[in-house]
Amino acid sequence: MPHPILSVEDVSKTYDGFKAITDLTFYLYEGELRTVIGPNGAGKTTFFDLITGRARPDKGKIEFGLNQDLTDLNEYEINRLGIGRKFQTPSVYSEHTVWENLLLSLKGSRGVFACLFHRLKSTERDRIDELLKLIRLDDKRHWLAGALAHGEKQWLEIGMLLAAEPKVLLIDEPAAGMTDEETHRTGELLLSLAGQHSLIVVEHDMTFVKQIACDNQVTVLHQGTVLFEGKFDEVQANARVREVYLGRGKKN
Numbered sequence: 001m002p003h004p005i006l007s008v009e010d011v012s013k014t015y016d017g018f019k020a021i022t023d024l025t026f027y028l029y030e031g032e033l034r035t036v037i038g039p040n041g042a043g044k045t046t047f048f049d050l051i052t053g054r055a056r057p058d059k060g061k062i063e064f065g066l067n068q069d070l071t072d073l074n075e076y077e078i079n080r081l082g083i084g085r086k087f088q089t090p091s092v093y094s095e096h097t098v099w100e101n102l103l104l105s106l107k108g109s110r111g112v113f114a115c116l117f118h119r120l121k122s123t124e125r126d127r128i129d130e131l132l133k134l135i136r137l138d139d140k141r142h143w144l145a146g147a148l149a150h151g152e153k154q155w156l157e158i159g160m161l162l163a164a165e166p167k168v169l170l171i172d173e174p175a176a177g178m179t180d181e182e183t184h185r186t187g188e189l190l191l192s193l194a195g196q197h198s199l200i201v202v203e204h205d206m207t208f209v210k211q212i213a214c215d216n217q218v219t220v221l222h223q224g225t226v227l228f229e230g231k232f233d234e235v236q237a238n239a240r241v242r243e244v245y246l247g248r249g250k251k252n
Contacts, residue, residue: 002029002030003065003066004027004028005028005029005030005031005064005065005167005168005198006026006027006028006051006059006062006063006064006168006198006200007026007027007029007030007061007063007160008024008025008026008047008050008051008061008062009025009060009061009062009063009085010023010024010025010059010060010061011023011024011025011050011059011060011061011062012024012048012057012058012059012060012224013050013055013056013057013058013211013224014058014116014148016152017218019223020043020046020051020224021043021046021047021057021224021225022223022224022225023225024043024060024221024224024225024226025226026047026119026219026226028198028200029198030154030167031194031195031196031197031232032194032198032216032217032218033191033193033194033198033199033201033212033214033216034198034199034200034201034217034218034219035200035201035202035203035209035213035216035217035218035219036200036201036202036203036218036219036220036221036223037202037204037209037218037220037221037235037245038220038221038227038245039218039222039244039245041223042141042221042222042223042224043224044172044202044221045172045202045221046224048085048170048172048202049168050066050076051070051078051083052079052083052085052170053070053073053075053077053078054075056071057070057071063204064078064081064082064083065167068081068187070083077189079164079166081167081170082137082165082166082167082168082241083166083167083170084161084164084166084168084169084170085161085169085170085171085172086157086158086170086171086172086174087172088167088172088173088176090150090153090154090156090157091157092145092146092148092153092156092157092160093145094135094144094145094146095144095145095146096145097131097141097142097143097144097145097218098132098137098140098141098142098143098145098148098156099128099141099142101134101145101156101158101159101160101162102128102131102159102160102242103120103128104160105128105161105163105164106124106128106161106163106164107164114132120155121194121200127163128163131159131162131163132159134156134159134162134189134192135156135158135159136160136185136189137152137155137156140152149182150177150178150182151177151178151179151182151183151185151186154174154178154186154188155185155186158171158174158189162197162218162233166197167197168197168198168200169193169197169198169199169200170199170200170202171190171199171200171201171202172202173197173202173203173204174186174190174201174203175187175203175205175208176204176205183205183207183208184211186208186240187208187211187212188195190212191211191212191214194216201216204205206246209232210232213231213232214232214233215231216231216249217229217230217231218230218231218232218235220235220238220241220245222244222245226242227240227241228240228241
């Protein structure tokens, strides 16, 4: 078996007596696209917070790659190691163009003024052009980011995340608020990244989950721990999953 690129072992986290995460064990392998689902309060946000250093576990171990302990590192230190996170609400530089947003996000970026006015290397220009094509915003490179549609802002932020060259991407509900067409295109984008990057995608939209899960594992969280892991069809057919999540009318 290959060594996981991300290991979460027997991790627990309590907030004011509430057990947000309980004895959670989770492994992500290089190039894998893993989808995480679960009802509200299942611990999905806390799970991401613990990986990225926003929160620290009460017990357990979180490792990146070969024996890189994350539990005592700050957010920026974990980010520099190669773990990038995209939140549900897109965060872009609204008053800058799409092209400038990607420029500001390049790995090793400088301050805004220095970044926008320094002489670009050909490799940097090529990288931005490559990202523009990947996120399908090449024809809107000169648009202000604030003028983009909601789905386009989501794609831009994924492009900004990629500009920093992360090894692991944590993506929270990328399809939220999108049209059916935008949702499908987002799925295509994420599928194109698998193999080159390792991804964990938290999502509620089961049609979208089915699209990106393919033959990949789906992890179901419930009450802060792993309830079930398996292929999409196995998840849908599991009686316990249907009881606690899929059969609840999905009010999430």
